[in-house]
Amino acid sequence: MKLADATTLVRTLMVFVIAYMIIFKVAAAAIIILMAVMFLLDYLDGYFAKGAVKNGGKPSWYGGRLDVAGDRVTEYVLWIVFAYLRIVPLFILFLVVLRHSFADALMGARGTSSKMKTRLARYVYSSSIGRGGIGVVKFVVFSYLSWMYVTSSVFGNYLYLGYFLIGVLFIYIMVRGIAEIYESLS
Numbered sequence: 146m147k148l149a150d151a152t153t154l155v156r157t158l159m160v161f162v163i164a165y166m167i168i169f170k171v172a173a174a175a176i177i178i179l180m181a182v183m184f185l186l187d188y189l190d191g192y193f194a195k196g197a198v199k200n201g202g203k204p205s206w207y208g209g210r211l212d213v214a215g216d217r218v219t220e221y222v223l224w225i226v227f228a229y230l231r232i233v234p235l236f237i238l239f240l241v242v243l244r245h246s247f248a249d250a251l252m253g254a255r256g257t258s259s260k261m262k263t264r265l266a267r268y269v270y271s272s273s274i275g276r277g278g279i280g281v282v283k284f285v286v287f288s289y290l291s292w293m294y295v296t297s298s299v300f301g302n303y304l305y306l307g308y309f310l311i312g313v314l315f316i317y318i319m320v321r322g323i324a325e326i327y328e329s330l331s
Contacts, residue, residue: 149193150211156186157215160222163291167226173295177288183219184284188277190215210253217245223287232290232307237315244322251329262331266324275321282317286310 159179166176190212224241227233261267269275289310293303 147193149190152186152190152193153211153215156183156190157218159183159186160219164222164226167291167294168230170295173292176291176295180284180288180291184280187216187219187280213249213253217249220245220283223283227287227290227294230294232294232304233311237311241315241318244319248322248325248329252325261324261328263328266328270321270324270328279317279321282314286314 160183163176163179163183165171166179221242224233224238228235228238261271267275290307292298293307298304
């Protein structure tokens, strides 16, 4: 197994540990640290894959799809946890699943999501800002929601900031999805 693929599997499995830590209100700092490691590993799996190719190696034939699957499992588990805890409205979870399902299917049929044709789609979806930005926003939102729940700060201004952050992440995900769908149909 390639290092990039192993990294993807490790970070994907980490989300289940994090989910239980959130639900059972284990130390918020520990959750946030593990979440930071998990999102860092998401960056590193791509870095390892690119490094292997630069050094003459071949990426695994399934590595790109494994990475997408790991991304989806990670994201869905976190959305589900916060919907289960009644912090994220259920319709947000449904729309995120709908967006990912159709965008991933269309892009999968095309073969890749790395080579966007239009400038806007490249910027929003496949640029370093697009890819790195979504990772940072996910980390901030899910870390904040974890902290808010574990410390029992789910009322008042903390909750409103949580809803605002959920909205920012939701819009970011939808805009990236529109870029994916547009590219796959053009």
